[in-house]
Amino acid sequence: MSEETKVTEDIQTALKNNGTHAAALITQKYLKYLDSIPLNIAVTGESGSGKSTFVNAFRGIDNRDDRAAPTGVVETTMKSEAYPHPTYPNVTVWDLPGIGTTKFPADQYLKHVGFEKFDFFIIVSSDRFRENDVTLAQEIMKMGKTFYFVRAKIDSNLDSAKKSQKNHDEEKTLQKIKENCIQG
Structure with missing residues (x-):
């Protein structure tokens, strides 16, 4: 029971x-x-997808704050780092290294970061839904755990579309992004 x-x-x-x-x-x-009950939330995805920025936003902390997860234009997170949630003391948000880099190849990633110790996952993806996102989702489901998929950097995608498309329609661009996420 x-x-x-x-x-x-x-x-x-x-x-x-x-x-x-x-x-x-x-x-x-x-x-x-x-x-x-302790809750360990892992934030995972490819390097450069915005995982650390998401960790900071989730915790309500500015990227420049001393308590923030480091962010950068190059691979920044080199090991799984725990960040306590400022409001919920039993919640820990883990910033994981990016999957699919030379330091964290996809075939060794799950063992390296210790996926089994996390209760819940947030997969952060930017630009496009990729093979590594699917791999992460499948492995999480195999463990019988839950995840959310977060599409990051949409503001950058909208800016690029606006600059590169003759008849830019923001709503149509957002709809395309949404459909791509659902298909993925």
Whole structure:
């Protein structure tokens, strides 16, 4: 029996036998327990996709802040780095190195970064959906874990499209990006 099922049954029993006050106490205790469970979120993707910038934005921290994950125009993240969430003390956001570089080839990446120790994943991709994004998603699903796909640098794509297209239509460009993500 799962923890959630047991708690649900305990709440139902309390409601039946002891009333709403007893059920509320059980609920409060369970919510306090849930708030204490550590959550390790891995931010992964290709080098240069905006992973570190995403980690900082997720934590509400400016890239120039001393507590920020380092960002740069060259490969910056050389090892998995833990960053505590400033509001939720049980949440740790991990900035992982980029997959598919000479230092972190795709075929060795999962072992190198220790994918199994993370509870949840955010795959950050920029410009286009690539083979490495698919590889990451498949491996995460094999582990029975959950991920979100985040498409980064859309502002840069819109600027480039505006400069390079004669009849630029921002809405059509955004729709193309969305469709590409869904197809990927």
